[in-house]
Amino acid sequence: MRNTAAAAALIAIGATTGAAAQDTGLRPGWSFEIAPYVWLPSVSANLRYNLPTNVGGTADVKANADDYFANLNSALALAGTVRYDRFSLMTDILYVSASAGSSRVQSVNLLDVGRDPISSTVDASGNSTLKTTLWTLAGGYTVASGSWGNVDVLAGFRYLGIDSTTDYNAAVTLVGPRGNAGPTFGGAGRLSGSDNIWNGIVGVRGRINIAESGFFVPYYLDLGAGDSNFTWQTFAGIGYQSGWAGVQLGWRYMSYNQGSNSLVQDLTMSGAYLAVNFSF
Numbered sequence: 001m002r003n004t005a006a007a008a009a010l011i012a013i014g015a016t017t018g019a020a021a022q023d024t025g026l027r028p029g030w031s032f033e034i035a036p037y038v039w040l041p042s043v044s045a046n047l048r049y050n051l052p053t054n055v056g057g058t059a060d061v062k063a064n065a066d067d068y069f070a071n072l073n074s075a076l077a078l079a080g081t082v083r084y085d086r087f088s089l090m091t092d093i094l095y096v097s098a099s100a101g102s103s104r105v106q107s108v109n110l111l112d113v114g115r116d117p118i119s120s121t122v123d124a125s126g127n128s129t130l131k132t133t134l135w136t137l138a139g140g141y142t143v144a145s146g147s148w149g150n151v152d153v154l155a156g157f158r159y160l161g162i163d164s165t166t167d168y169n170a171a172v173t174l175v176g177p178r179g180n181a182g183p184t185f186g187g188a189g190r191l192s193g194s195d196n197i198w199n200g201i202v203g204v205r206g207r208i209n210i211a212e213s214g215f216f217v218p219y220y221l222d223l224g225a226g227d228s229n230f231t232w233q234t235f236a237g238i239g240y241q242s243g244w245a246g247v248q249l250g251w252r253y254m255s256y257n258q259g260s261n262s263l264v265q266d267l268t269m270s271g272a273y274l275a276v277n278f279s280f
Contacts, residue, residue, distance in 0.1 A: 033081040033279045039252060041271030047164060048265055049191040057110040059191055060265075061166050063103040063128055079136075088140040088152065096132050103128040105168050105191075126168045133161040138201065138222075149208040149216065158224060158231065160197040160256065162264060165190060195263040197256070199226035207239070215240050218248055230257045235273070248275045 047061040077094035103126040138156025145151070170186045203222030210216060221234045237250015249272070256267040 027083070028085060031083045031279060033083075033277060035079070035248075035275045035277035037077070037273055037275035039271060039273040041252070041254075041269040043267070043269050045267040046265040047166070047193070047263060048260065049166070049193045049263065051108075051110070051191075057108065059108045060106045061103055061126075061128075061168075061191065062106050063166075086142040088142070088154075090136075090138055090140060090154070092134070092136040094132075094134050096130075098130060103166055103168075105166075105170060126166060128164065128166045131163040133159070135159040136201070138203075140205070147209065147212075149206055151204065151206040153202075153204055154222070155200075155202045157198060157200050157226075158222075158233075160199075160264075161195070162197075163192075163194045164263070165192040193263040197227045197258070197262075197264070199224040199228050199231050201231070203233075214242055218250065227258075228256050229259050231255060237273070239277075241277075244279050246277045246279075248277065249273070 043064065045063045047063060049059045049061065051057045051059060076096075077092070079090070079092035079094075081088055081090040105126065136156065136158045138154040140152040140154040142150055142152050167188075167190050169188045201222045201224035203220065205218075205220040207219070208217040216239050217236065218239050219236045222232060224231045231254075233252070233254040235250055235252035237248050239246055239248035239250075251271070252273050253270045254268070256264060258264050258266060
């Protein structure tokens with residue numbers, strides 16, 4: 001699925017979980033931040049689909065994607081931060097729907113038959129579509145700030161909702177537990193699945209100002225677990241702020257480890273981002 005988790009081909013309004021808007025220091029009273037951005041990630045994922053009940057078992061699909069814009073169906077992201085003195089509340093929600101060719105069924109595990117690997121020469125072609133929703137909500141507290149920048153600690157949750165389909169065309173037919181007269185897996189077909197993944201997260205975010213030049217280094221890191229065995233996200237970059245507007249360029253990485261019984265066994269998204277942030 002050249003786009004398996006196109007989960008993140010974004011052109012829209014938002015701010016990566018903390019990548020978006022950071023202020024230049026601790027300001028008294030209320031302040032608000034928002035940022036449009038573009039994120040260009042590559043995606044690697046291992047998916048496990050449940051086969052229809054008349055067949056039984058699972059199918060493992062390997063998907064890699066590095067070009068999302070060619071088959072991007074829709075993308076929407078919105079994020080922002082509200083601050084009051086040292087306290088803050090940030091939210092980030094994004095939706096992406098994308099499709100691409102380049103995915104492969106690696107193995108099929110039919111009930112009472114066992115796992116049967118499928119070579120790349122047998123799985124001739126595939127196409128996958130992934131609809132992904134990511135939502136983060138976290139409260140923060142500024143533990144240190146000054147002309148040099150700021151450090152915030154945060155705690156909250158991240159939600160990942162996925163609806164995926166994979167169309168395959170296998171060159172062989174795997175026969176089910178009842179032999180040739182029973183259900184089969186092979187030829188042309190479609191796999192589909194959905195999952196809702198909730199994780200608690202803790203982390204740190206902030207910025208380091210470079211002298212009094214207007215340039216700064218934004219940073220972010222979170223770690224979490226819950227429905228996932230482990231998930232984490234990080235980014236860093238370089239930015240420039242002038243008054244109420246600024247721009248950032250950097251690199252963002254996100255990872256999920258779900259385990260073998262989940263639709264998304266593991267997922268990584270990594271790529272450059274560009275954000276224009278506004279504060280008021």
